Amino acid sequence: MKERYDFNEIEVKWQAVWEETGLYKIQHNDPSREKYYCLEMFPYPSGNLHMGHVRNYSIGDVVARFKTMQGYNVLHPMGWDAFGLPAENAAIKRGIHPYKWTISNIENMRKQLSRLGFAYDWSGEVTTCRPDYYKWTQWLFLQFYKNGLAYKKEAAVNWCPGCMTVLANEQVVSGECERCGTEVTRKNLAQWFLKITDYADRLLADIEKLKGWPDKVKIMQENWIGRSEGAEVDFQIEGTDETITVFTTRPDTIFGVTFMVLAPEHPLVEKLTEGTPYEASVQDFVRRMRNLSEIERTSADTEKEGLFIGAHVINPMNGEKIPLFIANYVLMDYGTGAVMGVPAHDQRDFDFATKYGLQIRVVILPEGVPDKYVQLTQAYDAEGIMVNSGVFDGQDNETAIKNITTYMDKKGVGRPYVNFRLRDWLISRQRYWGAPIPIVYCDRCGEVAVPDEQLPVYLPTDVEFKPTGQSPLVECDSFVNITCPKCGGPARRETDTMDTFICSSWYFLRYCSPHDDKNAFTRENIDYWMPVDQYIGGVEHAILHLLYSRFFTKALQDQGLVGIDEPFTKLLTQGMVLKDGAKMSKSKGNTVSPEETVAKYGADTARLFILFAAPPERDLEWSDAGVEGAYRFLNRVWRFVFAYTDKLNESPKVEDVSDADRETRRLTHHTIKKVTDDVSLRFNFNTAISSIMEFVNWLYLYRDKNPVRNSAIEAEAMNSLVILLAPFAPHIAEELWHELGYTGSVHKQPWPHYDPAALVQNEVEIVIQINGKVKARMMVPADAGREDLEKFVLEKENVKGLTDEKSVVKVIAVPGKLVNIVVK
RNA sequence: GCCGAAGUGGCGGAAUUGGCAGACGCACACGAUUCAAAAUCGUGCGGGAAACCAUGAGGGUUCGAGUCCCUCCUUCGGCACCA
16 A cells, blocks of 8 residues: 555546446345335436536435445446437537437546446446337337327417427426526417326325425425315306306305406407407407516516406306406416406405406405495405305305305306316427327328337437427428328328426336336336435426426326336435535536546545535535545545554554543444434434544544554454445545455445444533533533432532522433533 | 525534534644645634623523524525416
């Protein structure tokens, strides 16, 4: 061993050895060991690793190595979320084929990951843009299709003019494209959807099962699904047989309805105004609304604006004739696109009614307030007693909700209804670089699923990339024009590809049997490995990816393809990596390159710093000085072990045990306990590492101050130190392990157990407080009970001085901690 | 507007069940070593002369509060004309 810590030499050396000896080879279906599936969110192959990746994968690597050492059979795979727009943009800009661009990025990033020494078995790598993967993505789409969970419909969809494609609701962030920030517009297109709404109830209810998920993420999913209980009510349109159904959470206010509002896009609007004097002005209004951006349209600050369209509806409860409006504040894609206006008890309706001089009728009053004194200046939306509501007068409104709903249900004019905010998942993308949707359109047979044996539907490679925004697939005749798999007649392929979130909604299943070429996944392996025990990734996927993956898992369970209903048992959302208080980004010019950091300090230092600087869920402020500190610590460990191995061969064995030896043994076991608890119970890697640092600080002192040391105790301390360090700084630990004279890998060592007996101290220092303020300290036997403590403390000379001239009211003694004397 | 998280030295952070606030690291200062520097080792390091005062502000519960309760402020995240 060299005196100097040559991180580059040892890291490269051990990475090669681990690879050659198959240290992290996946053992599928090993019944002798308990399984542990540790998964980090796979990266998009942008070409270069950033610090966020390093953090994500360093955290996962600690968990995987720790669990391996604890004896679990660990699945810790890695792969690539390889479809997506940047590849296609590179193709348009620089003429490189997306496949080539993606694969070369993957190769570069795989090299970068390998250089960091993460414990992956690369033979289990999964790449979503390869036909051996997307074949199964397509197959899964067809399973959804055959089970009625995939359908095509014409709808007003979110269109991103920047990406030239449609977006799922989840991909629109405050009216802008979450990818490129372009303002999203509306477009009517026939698109493919997955029926995630069929699972809304279960996706919501099962959140309760996710005990190992952060509350933050669970709440975000709850908000997103947005369940609200209420009723549907049918209003007949005067003079027709048509009815308009509204959804309301307040059926108790039905007698207070004084108008009704439709969304401008509501299909009945055109029908009801056609050929009437209102037609022109309504068309005008609708056109104006359509041209507004998503932001202007849906902002709560936008003033309410509406228009009477010349028709009336009938309130089914009292037969009243009510004017029908359209207005900007009613949205087509929530509820039924129609709202009953109750101005007295809904602030938005109140604003609208005030502006257009509509009647405001109170139907709920706070208890004790007589009707005639009510002069509303704003809507009253709290609970109260029913008035002006026929037979329901006098009931409290909570009861009336139930009674009115039941009444309407009996009469056939309404029914209880649970409405969700969640919309179906729009999965069509008008782009090339994605998995083709395996559907064919035949003039005779219509929509036809591509038969399983004809999968995959290959992406053609001989296409031209032009900056027209149209998918090159549309103009690729050899792709589009085919024969119908059913009748053999002329047919056309679907040219849309799938949202890449489909690919990432099942990759964790593919990892369980990455080479199965007969199935999307081997059932046996799924039953062994799934669910993922620990999932680790950024909180930005709290809704999209995590909700979609949960949906997939449930749908596949219903189809009998998997036996589990939730994919991820525990979830850790790591914080961002910041520099100068801001997220690292190229545009801000505050990025730190992992490659350069590794070149300068080594992978172990980079990883150690990132784990030490903050607990994983919190944002982490990058500090070059902090990296130096981590480097200094590893050097300190290196020198320490180096000095030990040098002496080991010369000194004779010492069996005597001094106080310092005993303290060394106690600290050894204390550190084992601390690190074990911090890693397994709390994921507090920062405090685990700091306890190792404290241990090293003590060991230096121990060696300097004690020329004669117990050989067994010192050896145990050295071994433990190196083993405890192994999950955090795997290369240096491996090198030091061999320097200690061992031949096997430190990463194959069993994780040490602490000896509770070794933790016991004879004497402990306790604190003496007067009225809760620390005044003195004293050493007492560690096993002293309450009475003993009181006696020791009250008899102590300087304590008598402190309590002089005052009367002792009470003494509180906490064994091992303190004695508090309350005086007056 | 609603929901959630956070606020502790010059900085990153620790305090796990209500029990010594500031572990560990960084930065800084001084000393040792050195011809000198780097590296290393050692000492100090919230404020205050002290009594004491200090965990965003103000109240409360308690023998005792960074930790529990109430009110408020600031920052960040999510949802938002959701009927």
